[in-house]
Amino acid sequence: MNTSRTILLAVTGSIAAYKAAELAREFTRRGFAVRVMMTPAATRFVSPLTFEALVGSPVVTDLFDEGPEGPIPHVSLAASANAILIAPASADCIARIAHGFANDIVSCTTMAFSGPLIIAPAMHENMYLNAATQENIGILKQRGAVVIGPDSGDLASGGRGAGRMSPVETIVGFTLQAIGRSGDLAGRRIVVTAGGTQEPIDPVRCITNRSSGKMGFSIAEACRDRGASVLLVTAPTSLTPPAGVDVVDVTTAQEMFDATQRAVNQADALVMAAAVADYRPGRPASQKIKKDSAALTIELERTVDILGSLSGSFLRVGFAAESTDLEHNAKSKLSAKNLDLIVANDITAADGGFGADSNRVTLIDRHGGIDRMPLQSKRDVADRVLDRVVQLLG
Ligand code: CTP
Numbered sequence: 558m559n560t561s562r563t564i565l566l567a568v569t570g571s572i573a574a575y576k577a578a579e580l581a582r583e584f585t586r587r588g589f590a591v592r593v594m595m596t597p598a599a600t601r602f603v604s605p606l607t608f609e610a611l612v613g614s615p616v617v618t619d620l621f622d623e624g625p626e627g628p629i630p631h632v633s634l635a636a637s638a639n640a641i642l643i644a645p646a647s648a649d650c651i652a653r654i655a656h657g658f659a660n661d662i663v664s665c666t667t668m669a670f671s672g673p674l675i676i677a678p679a680m681h682e683n684m685y686l687n688a689a690t691q692e693n694i695g696i697l698k699q700r701g702a703v704v705i706g707p708d709s710g711d712l713a714s715g716g717r718g719a720g721r722m723s724p725v726e727t728i729v730g731f732t733l734q735a736i737g738r739s740g741d742l743a744g745r746r747i748v749v750t751a752g753g754t755q756e757p758i759d760p761v762r763c764i765t766n767r768s769s770g771k772m773g774f775s776i777a778e779a780c781r782d783r784g785a786s787v788l789l790v791t792a793p794t795s796l797t798p799p800a801g802v803d804v805v806d807v808t809t810a811q812e813m814f815d816a817t818q819r820a821v822n823q824a825d826a827l828v829m830a831a832a833v834a835d836y837r838p839g840r841p842a843s844q845k846i847k848k849d850s851a852a853l854t855i856e857l858e859r860t861v862d863i864l865g866s867l868s869g870s871f872l873r874v875g876f877a878a879e880s881t882d883l884e885h886n887a888k889s890k891l892s893a894k895n896l897d898l899i900v901a902n903d904i905t906a907a908d909g910g911f912g913a914d915s916n917r918v919t920l921i922d923r924h925g926g927i928d929r930m931p932l933q934s935k936r937d938v939a940d941r942v943l944d945r946v947v948q949l950l951g
Pocket residue numbers: 810829830831832833834835860861862863864865874875876877878879890
């Protein structure tokens with residue numbers, strides 16, 4: 558998907574330089590072309606060869622290197638990039654960029670670049686908290702740079718405190734968000750629901766379902782990467798929410814309804830990927846139920862149908878989890894819930910549906926258009942759903 562896009566990864570002198578190898582790998586895995594430049598200090602921590610092997614192209618370490626870029630690499634590198642990510646960014650590198658120095662390959666190329674600049678600082682806490690570093694970071698933020706972290710935790714020096722480079726997934730997420738700022742959902746606000754709601758039986762047990770949340774999280778991530786601001790309303794899952802996405806945690810169907818109703822008032826679209834429990838115990842026990850009878854009957858009552866009850870004018874996308882008559886049932890839900898688009902999936906298929914990383918879905922829109930899609934990753938399904946959302950939003 559991203560093969561035509563290039564990330565220029567700048568590695569500077571910090572012990573966290575070894576983590577930049579993971580970043581290079583992650584962007585390559587996602588289909589980006591990655592070029593790497595390193596300051597001389599960075600090469601003392603990690604060999605350029607590591608990055609060359611990972612990204613399959615030469616690493617530029619010298620401003621006067623005459624590599625494939627020709628005699629002035631900083632200009633051609635800057636021209637080829639969709640974003641510059643400096644990770645780890647040392648205090649020295651941040652200072653030089655903030656004050657317009659251009660005497661090494663990283664600062665010089667950054668100065669010649671006008672696209673998204675993402676900076677992940679990593680240094681000892683005292684250096685990070687030093688007034689000079691704080692001011693320099695402030696200057697870069699003011700100029701529009703995205704500064705990620707640093708996080709707090711164990712530092713290489715042995716102490717604890719602020720200064721650890723943020724986790725790879727977080728840096729990747731914010732970088733993709735920065736690159737996607739001008740995507741086809743730029744300026745749109747999208748609410749996404751995910752996960753299976755939990756309806757309490759007593760303080761220990763609940764009624765829930767097998768939803769992993771993966772489909773909804775993939776939709777939220779894809780919305781972010783295409784420029785939307787995203788609010789993810791999620792029932793409990795074991796997943797880490799995508800970086801750069803606002804999250805509201807809920808447990809029950811009623812909580813999900815309340816949070817979603819509040820959120821859709823300012824939204825352009827709602828993608829309802831959550832698996833909402835249709836019934837809940839009518840009177841949940843306030844104490845743990847003891848096994849003192851041979852059989853137990855729990856009376857259930859209907860929960861709110863969230864999609865069917867939300868008020869407001871926004872594009873409505875629902876999912877239909879079906880085990881029989883897929884298209885017929887999905888069409889009935891499309892009209893009963895007054896949806897613009899429904900994503901129908903056969904939950905009996907072993908290679909798709911609940912818990913899997915892939916999904917085979919059929920998209921049915923309010924005009925009767927039907928698109929039967931092949932098995933693909935949940936992220937690819939998310940992008941195909943959003944292609945239709947972009948069209949329907951006009
Ligand atoms: N949904 C909802 N509120 C509910 C139940 C479902 O908003 N109480 C939403 C789901 O998030 C999904 C769509 O409605 O986007 C269809 O959900 P599904 O479980 O397939 O259908 P139900 O409406 O629950 O109908 P049934 O279980 O009878 O198939």
